[in-house]
Every structure is written in structure tokens, then in C-alpha cells.
């Protein structure tokens with residue numbers, strides 16, 4: 001009899017311990033789900049209200065998503081990891097002719113933001129971050145090419161000789177030889193400012 005009641009007590013204790021753990025698990029899960037749905041609804045609300053408020057009629061949904069939601073903030077942390085790559089310091093060597101570091105196109109892609117904007121023009125790498133706000137054509141057109149080769153866009157605008165001259169202070173490096181287009185072939189060199 002005593003054994004039997006001990007067994008029952010043991011079962012009750014085990015059952016309640018299991019129940020407590022399950023309850024704790026459930027609570028943690030629902031907190032998580034709660035957080036997620038709260039952020040999703042905040043996202044939906046902010047996105048739709050910005051759309052309605054938009055006075056210039058433009059679609060601000062993506063801007064809103066970019067700035068307001070938890071997912072984007074997490075992405076910023078991921079980006080922080082990506083951006084801590086030491087690409088200002090070239091691992092591809094040094095160009096003796098220009099006394100400048102050599103960069104690959106991939107190195108340049110790391111600098112694709114308003115506060116850190118590099119572009120490639122005529123196989124040369126320019127850090128135009130400080131020039132963005134004073135560009136006569138506006139910062140948006142340049143930001144479209146942030147982290148990329150902008151030579152064709154630059155040429156298609158028909159920039160003046162003064163514009164070409166004003167590039168010089170922003171030069172930070174040269175493309176590695178295997179990725180050059182304009183300076184690789186002698187018949188194209190005359191086209192380069």
C-alpha cells in the first residue's frame with residue numbers, strides 16, 4: 001500500500017513538473033509569436049498609413065518598410081557584419097604608376113550606401129561620399145551606382161570638362177588589371193578624361 005501511494009505521488013510530481021515545463025515552453029513561444037505578430041502589424045500599419053499620407057503621390061511603402069520594422073533592424077546588424085570587412089585596405093596590391101591601392105569590383109560593392117559611397121569611373125575607384133550632397137545632378141542618380149561601375153551613366157549625361165576635372169580629389173584606387181575595360185586596350189585610352 002505504501003509502495004502504491006509512493007508511486008502515485010511520484011507520478012503526480014512528474015506530471016506537474018512536466019506540466020510546468022510545458023507551460024513555460026508555451027509561454028516563451030507565445031511571447032515570441034506575440035512579438036512577431038506585433039511587429040508585423042506595426043509594419044502593415046506604418047506602411048499603409050505612409051502610403052495614404054504621401055502628399056507627392058509616390059509609393060513610400062518600401063521606404064517605410066526599410067525604416068520602421070524589426071526585420072530591417074536585424075538586417076542592419078547583418079550588414080554591420082558585412083561592412084566590417086576591411087575593404088578600405090586593399091588585399092589586391094598597389095598600383096605603382098598612380099601610387100594608389102588596387103581594388104576589385106567586389107571590394108567596391110561593399111561601399112554602396114549614402115554614408116559610404118564608392119563608384120568606378122574609367123577603371124578608377126572614387127570615394128564620392130562627401131560629394132553626394134553637392135553633386136549638381138543630385139545624390140539620387142549617383143546613389144543608383146553606389147558600389148558599382150558608373151562610367152556609362154557618367155558618359156551618357158555628357159558631363160563637362162569641369163565635371164571630369166572635379167573627379168580628381170575623390171580618387172582612392174585603381175581597378176585590378178583583369179577587371180579593367182577602358183585602360184586595358186590602347187585604342188580606348190584616348191576616350192578617357
Ligand code: HEM
Pocket residue numbers: 119126128131135136137138141142145150153154157158159160161162163164166167170
Ligand atoms: C564623381 C562623379 C561625378 C561628378 C564629379 C559629377 C559632376 C557633375 C557636375 C559638375 C555636373 C554639372 C554639369 C556639368 O558640369 O557637366 C553634373 C551634373 C549631372 N550629373 Fe554628375 N557627376 C558625377 C557622377 C554622376 C553620375 C554617376 C551620374 C549618373 C547618372 C551623374 C548624373 C548627372 C546628372 C543627371 C546631371 C545633371 C545634368 C543637367 O542637369 O544638365 N553624375 N555632374
